[in-house]
Structure formats: C-alpha cells, structure tokens
Amino acid sequence: MITAPMDLAVHAERAVVDGRDTPATVTVHAGVITAVEPYGTPVAAAEVVHLGPDVVLLPGLVDTHVHVNEPGHADWEGFASATLAAAAGGVTTLVDMPVDSVPATVDVPALQAKRAAAHGRCHIDVAFWAGVTPANTAELAALHAAGVTGFKCFLADAGAPDLPPLSPAELVTAMRALRDLDATLLVHAESDAELAAGPAPRGRSYAAFLGSRPPRVEDTAVAAVLDAARQTGARAHIVHLSSAGALPHIAAARRDGVRVTAETCPHYLTLTAEQIPDGATEFACCPPIRDSANRDLLWAALADGTIDMIVSDHSPCAAELKHRDTGDFGAAWGGISSLQLALPAVWTHARTRGHTLAQIAHWMSEQPARLAGLTGKGRIAPGYDADLCAFAPEETWTVDPGHLHHRQPLTPYAGHRLHGVVRRTWTRGHGVDPARPAGRLLTRTAKHPEPAP
Structure with a gap:
C-alpha cells in the first residue's frame, strides 16, 4: 500500500503505459504522476477513480497544430472555446499557431499580446509557436529566449499578409539562424511556383479544386525543405503532410542523416476525395484531402x-x-474544424487497420510533446504531468455539430458515426471545470529532440 497521501489515484483495468495496454494504478500528487503501480494497489488519496474494462486510460493528447485565432479573430475561435473543445476530445496540451491572429506572432510584443489574450481563459495547458517571415530574422533569438516551442513558415502565400512566404534562399537563411538556436522550423510545404503554374481553384467542383493543388505542389516544396535542411544541418518539420508522393524522399533524407520529421492530420487519414460532394466547402483545406489510395499510403x-x-x-x-x-471552393477558407473530434475520428479508422491505442498514444501524445520540447507531457510515467484521458474505445456516437464546443460548429464530420468516447479528462490531476479555466501558459522546457521511431 502507498501510505503517503495522494491527491488522486486512478485504478485502470486498461492503461497505456510504456507502449503497452496494461492494468495499472496511477497515483498523483501536486499535479504530477508519482507512481505507476500494479493494478489495485491500495492507495490513500483524496479522490479515487476506478475505470472498468470498457475504458482505457491514455496520456492526455498533445496537439501541436491548432489555430486558436485570438487575438484578432475571436469570432472564429478563441482560447476559451478551443481549450474546452480540446479537453472534451482528450487533448490536455495544445500549441497555438502564429498565423490567423492579429498580430501574427512574429516578434516578442506579438507573443506578449497572444499570452495576454490567453491568460486566465484556458482550460488546458497552452504553448506557442512563432512565425518566420522574410523580414524578421533579427527577432528569432528573442522569441526563442521568450520560450516559444519553435517556429513556423510558409513556402506559398497563405493569404496572411503579416506572415508572407519564404523564398528558397530565405528558407536557407532562416534554417541557418534556427540551427544556431537549436530550434525547429515547421514548414507549410506547398510550392508557390507550382501553384502559380497551375489552374486557379474556382467553382463548386471538388475535382477541380484538387486539380489546382496536385501532389507535385507538396512534393516540390518538401524537396526544397529537405535540401535546405541538408545544407544547413537545421531541424525541419513538415506540417500537415497530405501527399504520399513525398514519403520516399523524406525516408531517404532521414537515412542520410537529415534532421526532418513529419506530421499528418485526421482529415487526411479518415476522409477521401471520392466521398466529397461538389459544393461541400466544409471539406476545403490546403493541402487538400486526396484519394483513398493516397490515404492508405499515409x-x-x-x-x-x-x-x-x-x-x-x-x-x-x-x-x-x-x-x-x-459552394465555391475557390473562395472558401481552407481549414478543417476538428480539435474535439481528432481522437475518435482517428481511432475509428485505426482500429479497422489493426492499429492499437498504444500506437495512437505514441502518435498523438508522446511524439508531439517531443516535437515541442515539452518534457513533462505525453506519457503516463512518474515525474510527468498528470494529464490523463479516460477513453471508451468501443462506444459509438454520431457527430452533432451543435454539441461541439468549437466556436464555429461547421465540420466535415457532421453525421459521421465514430468509435470512441472521451469519458473524462484530467489536466495535472484535476478534472476540467468549464466554469473555472485552470490551464497554464507554457514555455519550452527542453531542446527539441527528434521524435523517437
């Protein structure tokens, strides 16, 4: 029996610990996991929770690619609504993107404005990326010192005048500066030149929209990122990878020692071009959702x-x-609303492909935490923050946008039947109370080790 008083003890017949689905008792004191004991170990705790065999205790998810949009576009989303939606989806830490807020996070005053907008309004822990522009190289060291988790740039015009794209030469310059800081550069890898050479998207046809952003738009940009990372020795991360055509090049670059990682997103793993009706602009995103064969390769x-x-x-x-x-895809905003839905959407498809919840925890918790240098996040292990998610993997439900916490309910998942319900979320050992935001604003806690294989 653990005799020292604990704040929380969770007896889980199933828990994901060290890559295994195993029975465990998890104890928590002062927001930190103190021990992972054999299931049923007697514990004196202020709160004792028993989870049955239909629920799996997961490490809270870490979502490192979230556009909160506040300040400046709080009618699109905001820290209060985004973090409440995240908690409802099992996410206990998010990292906010520097774009789509006013101002964009490209200098320390903008970071301070972002933190001020978030202060006292977050239901989970929140960290921040900063942006790289052709003109802000001199600001990068100060932003890094202020604790941002890394940096983000575009290689094509994203419609954000305060975060314009980098040219290939500017990409190399930025990588050299960030290599000297030992900071990671996240890259939206779409080629401006390839987009300019192709047809402009317009009209209701999804096929035409897809044709305006063919795989070579991504593949060319990824090749430029790999070349810049190879030249400079900097650490690069490809965001929202959609094109499977880039995968062999990423794998080859890694074999050569290039420091590159990559992410993909739920919509690329769960949706396909074949199922998108013309005019259904809730599916519009850049890069686009591609066909089912491409999805299989991802x-x-x-x-x-x-x-x-x-x-x-x-x-x-x-x-x-x-x-x-x-229904004009050429005019529609390119973005998917899915923060609350990511875990069940991914699990619904992963389970049919033979993947396990331990793999889900690796992909959606441990690896993103490592990317962002958040050393106390992403695992159920002693010394880690007690960020936990009780997930019922076999329970099914139908997505009703009116029941989501996102400020804007429009989502391509409306009406989808999903497997997996988040029963409860804890941040640092405490349940999320919608009336009492208790999330912290985080700064980077470590250098950025490459995510483990």
Whole structure:
C-alpha cells in the first residue's frame, strides 16, 4: 500500500503505459504522476477513480497544430472555446499557431499580446509557436529566449499578409539562424511556383479544386525543405503532410542523416476525395484531402515511422468564409474544424487497420510533446504531468455539430458515426471545470529532440 497521501489515484483495468495496454494504478500528487503501480494497489488519496474494462486510460493528447485565432479573430475561435473543445476530445496540451491572429506572432510584443489574450481563459495547458517571415530574422533569438516551442513558415502565400512566404534562399537563411538556436522550423510545404503554374481553384467542383493543388505542389516544396535542411544541418518539420508522393524522399533524407520529421492530420487519414460532394466547402483545406489510395499510403507511413505524429491542424473561420451558400471552393477558407473530434475520428479508422491505442498514444501524445520540447507531457510515467484521458474505445456516437464546443460548429464530420468516447479528462490531476479555466501558459522546457521511431 502507498501510505503517503495522494491527491488522486486512478485504478485502470486498461492503461497505456510504456507502449503497452496494461492494468495499472496511477497515483498523483501536486499535479504530477508519482507512481505507476500494479493494478489495485491500495492507495490513500483524496479522490479515487476506478475505470472498468470498457475504458482505457491514455496520456492526455498533445496537439501541436491548432489555430486558436485570438487575438484578432475571436469570432472564429478563441482560447476559451478551443481549450474546452480540446479537453472534451482528450487533448490536455495544445500549441497555438502564429498565423490567423492579429498580430501574427512574429516578434516578442506579438507573443506578449497572444499570452495576454490567453491568460486566465484556458482550460488546458497552452504553448506557442512563432512565425518566420522574410523580414524578421533579427527577432528569432528573442522569441526563442521568450520560450516559444519553435517556429513556423510558409513556402506559398497563405493569404496572411503579416506572415508572407519564404523564398528558397530565405528558407536557407532562416534554417541557418534556427540551427544556431537549436530550434525547429515547421514548414507549410506547398510550392508557390507550382501553384502559380497551375489552374486557379474556382467553382463548386471538388475535382477541380484538387486539380489546382496536385501532389507535385507538396512534393516540390518538401524537396526544397529537405535540401535546405541538408545544407544547413537545421531541424525541419513538415506540417500537415497530405501527399504520399513525398514519403520516399523524406525516408531517404532521414537515412542520410537529415534532421526532418513529419506530421499528418485526421482529415487526411479518415476522409477521401471520392466521398466529397461538389459544393461541400466544409471539406476545403490546403493541402487538400486526396484519394483513398493516397490515404492508405499515409497510414502505412505512420506504421513504418516515416510520418511521426498525428495532429489536428484545427483551422476554423467565421461561417460565411466557407461560402456554403455558393459552394465555391475557390473562395472558401481552407481549414478543417476538428480539435474535439481528432481522437475518435482517428481511432475509428485505426482500429479497422489493426492499429492499437498504444500506437495512437505514441502518435498523438508522446511524439508531439517531443516535437515541442515539452518534457513533462505525453506519457503516463512518474515525474510527468498528470494529464490523463479516460477513453471508451468501443462506444459509438454520431457527430452533432451543435454539441461541439468549437466556436464555429461547421465540420466535415457532421453525421459521421465514430468509435470512441472521451469519458473524462484530467489536466495535472484535476478534472476540467468549464466554469473555472485552470490551464497554464507554457514555455519550452527542453531542446527539441527528434521524435523517437
């Protein structure tokens, strides 16, 4: 029996610990996991929770690709709504993207404005990426010293005038600066030149929209990132990888010692171009959702470690910017709203492919935490923050957008039947109380080790 008084003890018939689904008793004091004991170990604790065989105790998810949009676009999303939605989806830590807020997070005053907007409003822990532009190289060291988890850039125009894209030469310059800081550069890898050479998206046809962003748009940009990382020795991370055509090049670069990681997103793993009706602009995102054969290759790349992690790329907007009235993909905002839905959406498809909840925890918790240098996150282990998720993997439910916590409910998952219900979420050993935001604003706690294979 553990005799020292604990704040929380969770007796779980199933828990994901060290990559295994195993019975365990997890004890918590002062927000930190103190021990992982054999299941049923007697514990004196202020709160004792018993989870049956239908529930699995997971480490809280870490979502490193979330567009909260506040300050500046709090009608699209905001820290209060985003973090409540995240908690409902089993996410206990998110990292906010520097774009789609006003100002973009490209200098320390903008970071301070972002932190001020988030202060006292977060239901889970929140950290921040910063942006790289052609003009802010001199700001990078100060942002790094201020504790951002890393940096993000675009290689194509994202419609954000305060975060313009980098040219190939500017990408190399940025990587050299970030190599000297031992910081990671996240790259939206779509080629401006390839986009300019192709047809502009317009009209209701999803096939035409897909044709405006063919795989070579991503593949060319990924090749440029790999070349810059090889030249500089910097650490690069490919965000929201959609094109399976880039996978052999990423794998080859790694074999050559290039420091590169990659993520994909739930919508690329669960949705396919074949199922998207014309005019259904809730599916619009950049890069786009591709065909089922491409989806199969992304799953295979997760299994073999070429893709390191799954994160949401939650990117909502005001409802009118999706242009559902006209269904014009050329005019619609490119972004998927999925923060609350990522875990059950991914699990619904992973389970049919023979993947386990231990793999899900690796891809959606441990690896993103490592990418962001958040050393106390992502595992159920002594010394880690007691960020936990009680997940019922066999329970099914139908997505009703009206019941989601996202500020903007429009989602391509509406009406989908999903496996997996988040029964309860704990952040640092405490249940999430919608009336009392208790999340912390985080700074980077470690250098950025490459995610483990």
